[in-house]
Amino acid sequence: MTAAARVLRLLVERGETLAVAESLTGGLVAAELTSVPGASQAFRGSVTAYATPLKSEVLGVDPALLASRGAVDPEVASQMAAGVRRVLGADWGLATTGVAGPEQQDGRTVGTVFVAVCGPGGAAKVATLRLNGGRADIRNESVRSVLDLLSGELGGYASGQDTEQIGGN
Numbered sequence: 001m002t003a004a005a006r007v008l009r010l011l012v013e014r015g016e017t018l019a020v021a022e023s024l025t026g027g028l029v030a031a032e033l034t035s036v037p038g039a040s041q042a043f044r045g046s047v048t049a050y051a052t053p054l055k056s057e058v059l060g061v062d063p064a065l066l067a068s069r070g071a072v073d074p075e076v077a078s079q080m081a082a083g084v085r086r087v088l089g090a091d092w093g094l095a096t097t098g099v100a101g102p103e104q105q106d107g108r109t110v111g112t113v114f115v116a117v118c119g120p121g122g123a124a125k126v127a128t129l130r131l132n133g134g135r136a137d138i139r140n141e142s143v144r145s146v147l148d149l150l151s152g153e154l155g156g157y158a159s160g161q162d163t164e165q166i167g168g169n
Contacts (some may be wrong), residue, residue: 001033001120003032003034003144003148003151004032004033004035004036004147005036006041006147006151007033007044007131007147007150007151007154008033008038008041008043010151010154010155011041011042011091011154012038012041012042012114012152013122014051015041015045016091016092016120017042017044017089017090017091017092017093018033018042018044018090018091018092018094018150019043019044019045019046019047019084019085019087019089019090019091019092019099019127020033020046020047020084020093020094020095021044021046021047021049021055021059021080021081021083021084021093021094021095021096022046022047022049022050022082022095022096023038023048023049023055023071023095023096023098024096024097024098024100024101024113024138024139024142024143025096025101025137025139025142025143025146026050026070026131027046027048028140028142028143029046029096029143029146029147030045030046030048030127032143032147033048033072035079037096037121041164044088044089044090045061045088046084046088047059047087047088048085049080052066052070052071052099052141055059055079055080055083055097058082058083058087059079059080059083060079060082060086060087061076061079061080061083061084061089062079065079066087068134069106070106070107070108071084071097071099071105071106072097072098072099072105072106072109072112072114073114074109074114074116074126074128076113076114077095077096077097077115077116077124077126077128078094078116078124078126079124080085080095080097080116080120081093081094081116082115082118082122082124085118089157090152091119091120091127091155092118092119092120092154093115093116093117093118093124093145094115094116094117094146094147094149095114095116095117095151096113096114096115096142096143096146097113098111098113098114098129098142099112099113099115099138100113100135100142101134101135101138101164102135107148110128110138111127111131111132111133111138112129112130112133113128113129113130113141113142113145114127114128114129115127115140115142115145115146115149115154116146116149117131117146117149117150119153124148125148125153127145129141129142129145140144144154
């Protein structure tokens with residue numbers, strides 16, 4: 001069973017819904033979720049906030065935070081997850097932000113990624129990833145990692161990357 005199928009099954013069993021905010025993954029998380037038959041039972045939708053101003057304008061990320069730290073930041077990921085949860089009216093919110101390359105961004109090196117999940121309790125959990133490989137590898141591993149993070153929060157199997165993971169291809 002894929003990570004997407006696993007989280008959707010868990011969400012349906014719990015009667016809960018999911019929304020996704022994506023930056024570096026550019027819609028890949030939503031595509032992975034919607035590739036699962038019956039995804040509409042739990043998946044509400046997504047916001048691809050690729051441009052930094054959209055993170056504030058659409059998702060409600062603090063503009064001062066974006067100005068001081070940039071878009072590639074754990075608190076930004078946390079606020080994106082909480083924001084998409086609120087904006088799309090879901091029980092759970094996921095977020096991805098990071099640097100897929102080929103050049104660094106906001107002083108962060110290629111492969112630096114933050115993924116976040118925000119649940120019904122409102123507190124977000126953020127995982128810091130240090131990924132290797134090319135742009136596609138980094139983006140794909142980010143998708144897998146954010147779905148595993150949610151799976152762990154839902155009580156399903158997860159890879160165990162609580163705070164930091166080094167990997168990729």
